[in-house]
Amino acid sequence: MSASRRFKTGLSGLLVAWALAGPSAVPSAAASDIGATIEHIMLERYTVDPGEYTLARSCGNGCTFSVVGTRWGFLNRYDRERRRVWRSPPIPVSGCDRVDETSLASWGRWDSGFHYLDLGRCTEGQPNLWLWRADDSLFPVTVQDRDPADESRADLQAEPFIHARLSAQASLAEATAALQAQWRRHKPSHGNGYLSVAPPPALWIDQGGVPGPSALRIAHAEAGQIWRERATGKPEERAVAAVAAMAPVLSILDWRELPGSELDLLNDVGFWLQQTGRCEDAVVLLEEVVRRAPERTPARLNLADAQAQTRIAPCRDRLPRMLVANMISVQENARLYCVAQGPARIPANIADRLAYLLQVQSLDAEVCRPRGDIIRAVQAGNAVALARALKAHPEDLNQPSPRGYLPLREAIERGWLQGAEQLLAAGADPDRSGLSVNEYSDVPLVTAIYRHDLPMVNLLLRYHARNNPDLVRDKPLLVAAGLHGKDEQRPMATAMVQALLDSGAYLRQKNEDAETALMLAAASGNLATVDLLLARDHGVLLNATDKYGLNALHHVPPFDNDRLLVWKRLLERGGNINQQDKNGHTPLSRLFLFSGGEPDIIALMVKDALRYRVDFQLADLESGQVVLHRAAAAGNLPAVR
Structure with a gap:
């Protein structure tokens, strides 16, 4: 130091x-x-x-x-x-x-x-x-x-x-x-x-800083010596002593940066952690081993044991959402070990462990057949391997990944258009991301929209993905209309809105706060999307209000020139500048309530609004202040003038 x-x-x-x-x-x-x-x-x-x-x-x-x-x-x-x-x-x-x-x-x-x-x-x-x-x-x-x-x-x-x-x-x-x-x-x-x-x-x-490879090797050598010298002791006690020798470096061990020559270190430490009951940490290290060296078959058995034990004491998983995904990984790693060794050549004690993990009475070729070839092909982005896996075992099309996602969702998250099309052509459900659907799920269409992936959106719509899903909280059209992104991404967002509308998305749908697509587009500052929605709607959405009484003008924040242009367009098309929300705020008075509002932009927005018969006598219900008081309190002299 x-x-x-x-x-x-x-x-x-x-x-x-x-x-x-x-x-x-x-x-x-x-x-x-x-x-x-x-x-x-x-x-x-x-x-x-x-x-x-x-x-x-x-x-x-x-x-x-x-x-x-x-x-x-x-x-x-x-x-x-x-x-x-x-x-x-x-x-x-x-x-x-x-x-x-x-x-x-x-x-x-x-x-x-x-x-x-x-x-x-x-x-x-x-x-x-x-x-x-x-x-x-x-x-x-x-x-x-x-x-x-x-x-x-x-x-x-x-x-x-x-x-x-x-x-x-x-x-x-x-x-x-x-x-x-x-x-x-x-x-x-x-x-x-x-x-x-x-x-x-x-x-x-x-x-x-982080200890270098030499410090890790020294600690690993000491731990290995302890493990070997106590060969007659209980495995748990030997592992506790070995892990204690690694303790000074273990919590700052960056396993991602270790060279391939140090994978033995990760494998040993993962095994010792599993023996001591620290199975969640064992899983982390052993997964890195099998990811970088899939041929290490014994590591897969150790990993399956560690994953299985995270479901029971003393390695009880503290995160319930991991339980289903854990079992998927447990069984797939058990199958990979089984098929690599051959069911008939596995010793009886290990065969019993595998049968328990796979929830079967005995092992055979079908029990040991891996189910995750499709997922692995998607994760690798390998179109040839995906085609081969789909042809060999189409029944595995809905086999989820360890994260609980179906292959289609994994392909969309990777932006892999070719793989997504292969899956859809094979019969993948364009509306399912995981094993279950609830209001907090992202359907595949929404995942593609969040990624600004227009080709993927068009692909899903071509395979009849529902653009008005009932059970989910995030509606595709509302998500696309409200996208915030870089300037070069805004045309993509507008194109997605148009694609959804062309495929039958309901224009006047609302979210749980009764916000419309026009309100969300106005907040994002995407003028092209605002123009598209106004052209399709013929004025009904313009002065619709959400559950707080806010119209589209209320939703425009005074942040930049893009929002200023949206503000002007809504006023030109007849937006009600005197609409009061449930607290009595008009779009004009609300400009002074936005956190991070730019004073110069506010002054320009006020100037534009003054051409549309502003009622200066309207006061809010909280303090009784009119818009002039709000401007003065904010210290915005150009707006006051």
Whole structure:
């Protein structure tokens, strides 16, 4: 480690963002359940690896925190299509499995590039607060009573200690200066149980990083020696001692970056974890082994055992949604082992284990036949292998992946048009994504729309995908109309809306908030989609209101020139500028309520609205203020004038 760096500061102000979390009123249990369910759905839309779960999101939904197993966490960056573009080294965690146990938020201004991760109770002897800079430098924060080398500071009750895990682009000196400047801009007070003192305590930064291959090999050699020396002991006890030898490096082991020559290390550690009852972590490592070395047949048996044991004590799975997917993987890995060894050549004790996992009385060729060839061909993007699997076993067309998704959904998520067409031609249901359908499911059509994949949308419509599905919460037309994306993606969104309308989508459908496609398009700022909907509707949607009394004009946020153009078009076509919502706000007065509204855009929108007989006497029901009062309170002098 490098020498310590020190500067004046404090700690608890990092959590000021908690004050922005929402209203002080406590929601009902039912409301909390619904909110948590919706948040789970939003988090599950991020592309992650099998067995990985997203627990928190931030920075305009472009940043997330996810966990794998029980001991590895990751900070991630995503593009607008929610495809991962960067992932951090492992962050040590302990048993994170609930969305409400972690928090990821901006530190200071939302656009400052500084974020912090609060792990709450998801740590055990590890830092529970991490600072994250825009250059992807990470700073795990711990607190110690005082600097042991500084007896003169014995009065301090808390000393922040930061261990810097720097990116390749960052230097310790530069990171320290940036961190100090950001800290000083946001003065701390009381928070998170830490006490600010005067003068501020010193902040100690030491540079560190992920252990290299040599450290892993040394720890693995020591663990292997312990395992061999205790050959006469119980397997569980030997495994506990071996895992303990790996403990200093295990929680920061980045198995994705290990070279192929180190797969023996992963296999051994996975086996030891399974023997100690840490089966979720064993699954993570063993899946990496069989993914990179499918020919390692014994690893498949170890993996099947670990996956099966996550369903019972002591390896009980803490995430119920994994249970079905777990059983799919358990049985497929058991079959792959069985077919590789040959049912007749498997020792009796292992044959009994396999029969138990496969829920059969005995093994034969059909029992051992793998069912996942179609899924594997889709995941590999191999059209020849997919055609061969569909011809050999068309009955496996609806065999789900370990994530619980049918092959068609997997092909759509990968943007693999050829594979999707092969599946549809073979009889895949264009309206099914998984084994079950409920209001929170994404039908294949919606998945393609979220990906801005017009060719896939057209393919599904050609195979008669329903564009007005009854059971699902997200309606395809409403999703397409409300898409937010880059400028070059907006024509794609408009084309998808047109394709859906041409195929019979109901123009006047509404979501659970009674919002129409026109309202959602107006909010997204897509003028071409707004024009398309207005041309098809002949004016009925223009002044329709949602369940809060908002019309399409109310939904236009004052963010940019695109929204300004939409605002003008709705006014030109007869949008009611004096429509009051249930709180008495008109579209004009609501401009001053948007968080992040641009003052110059607001002033231009006001100027456009003044040509349409604005009633300046209309007051809201909350404060009795008219629009002029709102403009003055916002300090927007051009709008007031």
